[in-house]
Structure formats: structure tokens, C-alpha cells
Amino acid sequence: MSCSPTDLKEYFLSELNLTDSGRVEAHLKSCSTCREELERLQLMQAALGSLREEEIPRRIAFVSDQVFEPSALRRWWGAFWNSSARLGFAAAAMVSGAILFSAFTRPAPVLNAVSPKATQVSAQTFSGAEIDRRIQQAAAVEALKAVAQAESSRLAEIRQLRDDLNKARYSLAVATSEYDMAARRQGIVNVAANGYGFPKSDAPGESK
Amino acid sequence: MIFRAVEDGDLIRQAARGGVEAFNLLVSRWEKRVYNYLLRLTANREDALDLTQDVFLKAYQNLRKLDDAARFAPWLYRIAHNEAYSMFRKRRPETNLEDAPQESAEDGIAVAGRSVFPIELSLSVTAALNRLSPEQREAVTLKIYQGFKFEEMAEVLGCPVSTVKSRVYSALDLLKAELAPVRRGMS
Numbered sequence: 001m002s003c004s005p006t007d008l009k010e011y012f013l014s015e016l017n018l019t020d021s022g023r024v025e026a027h028l029k030s031c032s033t034c035r036e037e038l039e040r041l042q043l044m045q046a047a048l049g050s051l052r053e054e055e056i057p058r059r060i061a062f063v064s065d066q067v068f069e070p071s072a073l074r075r076w077w078g079a080f081w082n083s084s085a086r087l088g089f090a091a092a093a094m095v096s097g098a099i100l101f102s103a104f105t106r107p108a109p110v111l112n113a114v115s116p117k118a119t120q121v122s123a124q125t126f127s128g129a130e131i132d133r134r135i136q137q138a139a140a141v142e143a144l145k146a147v148a149q150a151e152s153s154r155l156a157e158i159r160q161l162r163d164d165l166n167k168a169r170y171s172l173a174v175a176t177s178e179y180d181m182a183a184r185r186q187g188i189v190n191v192a193a194n195g196y197g198f199p200k201s202d203a204p205g206e207s208k
Numbered sequence: 209m210i211f212r213a214v215e216d217g218d219l220i221r222q223a224a225r226g227g228v229e230a231f232n233l234l235v236s237r238w239e240k241r242v243y244n245y246l247l248r249l250t251a252n253r254e255d256a257l258d259l260t261q262d263v264f265l266k267a268y269q270n271l272r273k274l275d276d277a278a279r280f281a282p283w284l285y286r287i288a289h290n291e292a293y294s295m296f297r298k299r300r301p302e303t304n305l306e307d308a309p310q311e312s313a314e315d316g317i318a319v320a321g322r323s324v325f326p327i328e329l330s331l332s333v334t335a336a337l338n339r340l341s342p343e344q345r346e347a348v349t350l351k352i353y354q355g356f357k358f359e360e361m362a363e364v365l366g367c368p369v370s371t372v373k374s375r376v377y378s379a380l381d382l383l384k385a386e387l388a389p390v391r392r393g394m395s
Contacts, residue, residue, distance in 0.1 A: 009377055013351065015358060041380065043388035048352055050329045051337075056243040057253060060235050060261055062268060064228040075226065079272065 003027075003034055012041045217277035224271045231271070235264050238281075241354065242288050248337070248349040249292045259295060263288045282356070282363040289346070289364055336386035344379035351376050 010016050011024040028035050080086050216237070222230035242263055247256040266287050274283055337345055350356045350364060361372045 006377070009380060013376070040384050040388040040390070044380070044384045045352065047329060047333050047336075047387040048348075048383070051333045051353075053240060053244045053353075054247060054253075056239050056260065057257055060239050060264055061232050062228050062235070062264075 003031060005037070008034055008037055009041070012038060012045075216280055220271065220274065220277045220280055223268065224274070231268055238284060239264070242284065245285065245349055245354060246288055246292055248353070249289075249342075249346060250295070251338075255295065259288065259291050262291050266291070279363075282360040285350070285354070285356075285364040286366070289366075333387065336383050339386065340379050340382060344375050344382070347372060347375035348379045348383070 007016070007020070007024055011021055016024065028038065080090075214233070216234065219230045219234045223234060239260060243256055243260045246259045246263075247253060250256050250259065263284070267284055270287075274280065337348065340348065346365070347361065350361045356364065358369050358372050358376075361376075362369045365372060
């Protein structure tokens with residue numbers, strides 16, 4: 001370490017930390033110039049120390065006097081303004097109160113911002129009974145729509161069943177007719193067989 | 209029964225709640241130091257006493273604003289510094305504090321190299337201190353006589369630590385030359 005008058009002064013004034021103090025002390029062991037400089041500082045300090053502190057000529061004391069003491073309200077008020085936590089809480093309470101007041105006293109501005117049509121709507125005022133009536137009316141319309149839709153669906157099903165039934169009847173009639181034709185043909189064949197000695201055949205649908 | 213030394217922090221808290229007795233105890237602990245600090249600044253006992261009373265009155269009125277009781281000493285000395293400089297400004301509004309009248313250099317007595325009587329030494333120290341500028345003298349008072357750290361001094365004086373260091377170092381050089389000059393023949 002080289003000679004540093006600033007470090008030496010800070011060491012003399014006890015402003016250095018332990019590490020730096022140790023570094024300066026190590027330097028002092030090997031540097032006579034800095035040792036002499038430190039001795040001069042210590043001599044100066046001893047000379048300054050010769051100037052003793054004086055006793056105060058008159059002791060100072062305060063007397064508690066109710067006349068000059070602030071009232072309890074003033075003390076609380078003073079403490080309130082000197083407490084940042086209390087001020088913050090009061091500010092938050094005021095903001096909350098303002099929001100609540102605004103919410104209960106001012107109409108909601110949301111509809112105004114939607115469209116001109118909505119502006120007209122928002123300008124109207126509805127009573128509770130009117131609102132109930134409109135709700136019931138809308139519910140009845142929706143119910144009628146639902147019933148009509150269900151009925152039309154049911155009718156379509158019935159029509160489909162009727163068509164299916166007609167198709168089945170027609171098929172049955174065709175089958176019956178074919179059966180009758182087959183039976184007649186068999187009767188003719190049997191008559192012919194009886195007359196000419198042919199073997200008889202079974203009626204259609206009969207198993208042997 | 210448990211005996212415990214009442215610390216400044218306890219007294220400050222009680223005084224902040226309006227405890228006059230606690231504040232009086234606090235005053236009794238600090239009045240001598242504050243008075244001597246102001247005496248070094250003003251070089252006048254009456255002024256120093258009046259200012260000391262004003263300082264403690266102001267401290268009592270503003271004690272609730274002190275957030276950290278550990279910072280009481282710099283806070284109190286800051287009030288004392290402001291009160292003293294306020295008085296200087298009222299008395300000499302057109303005069304720069306640097307130009308304040310100081311004792312003549314011939315009043316001092318050289319002390320290095322020979323033994324002197326205590327009264328002579330005190331006179332020479334007073335003369336050496338008076339040769340400093342008011343800022344340097346206050347810095348030496350706070351550092352050497354009151355034992356403040358550089359950071360605390362910056363708080364008291366309301367200036368950067370670098371300025372405080374500069375004032376202390378330059379004052380030490382001047383005082384060293386006056387009170388501990390280099391002896392002839394020394395290497």
C-alpha cells in the first residue's frame with residue numbers, strides 16, 4: 001500500500017472498517033512519514049481536547065401546563081396528520097364512499113355508449129309491473145312457439161305413420177290378390193288333374 | 209424488582225405521547241452537548257443558551273415527526289444547526305457567513321515544540337478554531353467534539369457526505385499546521 005493522506009485521516013477519525021484499518025496499520029509499521037503524520041494528528045487532537053465543554057448556565061426544563069397543553073381532540077388531530085397509515089386509510093375510505101355514492105345516485109351510463117337506438121331505449125322508464133307484464137308476455141310467446149313446434153313435429157310423425165300404414169295395406173292387398181290368383185289357379189289345376197289323372201299340387205304356402 | 213437503564217428511545221416514545229417528564233429527562237441528557245455545540249457556533253453564551261431552549265422547544269413540538277428514535281441525535285443537531293443559522297441570517301441578512309468577524313491571528317499562541325500552560329493551550333486552540341471558516345469550524349465541532357459519523361454529519365448539515373469530508377479534511381490540515389507544526393530537523 002502506498003501513502004494515502006485520505007486513508008490516514010479516515011483511520012485517525014475511526015471512519016474505516018476493520019479490513020481497511022488493518023491495511024493502514026500494516027502500512028504504518030513500514031512508513032515513518034505516515035507514522036509522523038499520524039502523531040501530528042494525535043497531537044492536534046490532544047490540543048483540541050484541552051478545550052473543555054462548559055456547563056450550561058441554566059438548566060432547561062419544561063412544565064406541563066393544562067392551559068398550554070393541546071386538547072385531546074387537537075392531539076388526536078395532530079397525530080392523525082402525522083400518521084401516514086391513518087391518512088392512507090382515510091383516503092381509501094373516502095374513495096370507497098365516493099364510488100358507492102356514485103353507484104347509487106347516477107344512472108348506469110353503459111346503455112348510452114352502445115348505439116343511438118339504445119339511447120332511445122335507455123331514455124324510457126319502466127315500472128315494475130310493466131317489466132313483469134313484458135316478461136310474462138315474452139314467456140307466453142316463447143311457450144306458444146315451443147308448443148307449435150312440438151305439434152308440427154308430432155303431426156309430421158303421424159303423417160309418416162299413416163303413409164307407412166297405407167303402404168302396408170297396399171302390400172297386403174297385393175299379396176292377398178296374388179294368393180287368391182294362386183288358389184284359383186290351383187283349383188283349376190286340381191280340376192284338370194281329376195279329369196285327366198294328373199297328380200294334385202298343394203295350395204300355396206302349405207308345407208308337406 | 210428489575211432495574212433497567214431507561215434508553216433514549218423509551219423517553220422519546222413517552223415524550224411523543226405528551227410525557228413532559230420523559231422529555232425533561234431527555235433534555236437533561238442532551239442539553240450540555242447541544243449548548244456547547246451552539247457555543248462553538250455562536251461564540252456567545254447568552255445566544256447559545258437562548259438557542260438551546262429554542263431547540264428543545266422545537267424538538268418537543270415536532271417529536272412525533274421523528275420516525276426512527278435511533279436518529280434522534282442527528283435530528284436534534286439538525287434543529288440546532290437550523291436555529292443557529294436562522295439567527296445569523298436575522299442579525300446579518302446582508303452579510304455572508306464566510307465574512308463573519310474572526311479573532312486576529314496574533315491572538316494565538318504557538319504550542320508545538322514547547323510546553324505551555326493549560327490556559328495558553330486553550331487560547332491557542334480557540335484562536336486556531338477561529339481561523340477556520342464557519343463551515344469548517346462546525347464540521348470539526350461535530351466530528352471531533354460531538355463524535356458524529358460522516359453520514360450523520362451530512363444529515364445535520366444538509367449537504368452531501370463528500371462535502372462534509374472535504375470540510376473536515378481541510379480543517380484538519382489547518383489545525384494541524386497551527387497546533388502541531390512540523391518540527392525542524394524531523395525527517
